[in-house]
Amino acid sequence: MVVKNADTLTQGHFRDPTFDDVKAAALARGGFVHDMLNHVAAFLPAPSDSATARNLVVSFDNLSAIRDPRRMPWEANFLLGQSWSILGIMGRINDWYRHEDVWDLFDVLRREKFFERFDHVAMYGASMGGYGALTFAPAAPGCTVLAFAPQSTLDPELVPFEKRYRYGRKQGNWGGRYTDAADGVRAAKRAYILYDPMERYDRMHVERLDGPNVTTLKLPYLGHKIPLQLKRMGILKSLAVPALQGNLDEAAFHRLFRARRTSLPWMVGFLDRCLEKGHHHAGLALSEKLMENESNWKLRKQHRALQEAVAQTRSTPPKPSDAAE
Template structure:
């Protein structure tokens, strides 16, 4: 379900963090206590540990949308990760600061120095967008870890990434001189890194080029946009891809075979037709919509077909 991974589809990339709530972490605090874990509550972040089977620790980083959740703040992907039996360390944010905060960095390095990460036979880092940056940048906390990062950024530092203009507030109002601020440096500590991105997104393509390294496997997802997890979740692929990445067994032929299934996904089909409409490819889109309706009728496709037909008629 989408709430397992946060409502990234409604994510706003910049601006205010929204109204504060009395205690959005109350239920999560109780879960941690019930499982024998812990919750470390800092000024701008919450570090939550939920024990599982003790075989793999997954460090999950919030995305930008998380601060909008006001009732029950869970870790990004928590239900999926718990169903797999993983121990979870969740880095939950109270503000969109891209983890540029001395308190949380000190807390994480304190866990490292205490041997927290070394206690596990396997560690994985996990996140999307801002969380993808975090998963890569903080990989040195657990040398030899695996990383699954969706549409990550290398950094928001202008000198490193002059092509990145989407996150003005975070670029200007966070301290990028703090440690763990360059994902290209951080990922070198991992044994295997998977980076999913849409090469038709100029900024994401530029970040991917800046993150190329021998231990990196790129997972291109053309025409799926920046917010990849919601689309993959609707296609039934997010959890399969993520688990295979954690275990470093996701190879490009298998990934390509899974991605071909997107053409059978109604959300992907509807999005493709929407792109045809937005780019003025009315005739092509209408032809494809007719074939899709003949193959597997759906109200979303019917709606797109009507819009394309109207646009084609108006342009005639």
């Protein structure tokens, strides 16, 4: 469906039942659900008597959302719990929002001043959703963006280093509008980009995203699935709320991130990376220290694996070239 004006944002027929829940929730709140070829957009306004009803978060799906049999916007429970209005952009396929239907939707919403109804607009997403949050920021100039481990684009001419997501690259149309997050981020008043600098490709994408309005925050050893790790650490909400409101400062971020030192998921993730990257001696030393105060089967398993890796290293004879040196 080509969107020509706001009147064409319909509640019409849906081709599958996976969006029944979001359709019911949106209509019950007086919002809309717009069905497109590869995507669905759902507007869930907050109750009008809520003090935060005029705060809008545009939420973009990540790759795993497509597997949910009962769809709601990404992080809907958290956002609704804050009594914020939500515009959820949900995909039937993981094409990084590279279809003209989605571009037309955002063009119409901007032209008809939909975003200007709100006192504050934030774009929110992780990975593919982070790409969407950054790339569509020009539809709401002056918005806030919170993006976890985003891609900047999958256009092979712009990011020849990106070897992941071959399916998404083939699915999407990488010409046309809203293509490059490095361009889109300039429209934001404030953009928070959180990533693990140990993830090579994530780091290379973030290096393309710069400007005086951009705050990059490093979360080493959390991997690519950062929101999940922050949730397990119990700090996702405390971090996301001020970021989406545009007032997260780096000192507050670092205070929150200290929680990793007592977070079992972070410890496990860190030791996993030590095993993966070959930092066996450092990982073994840390695991021994951690086990002085923490008894957990995952730590014990990793400790044994690191012991075996170190023993294997010691028992492996040097290569002839190494011996010659």
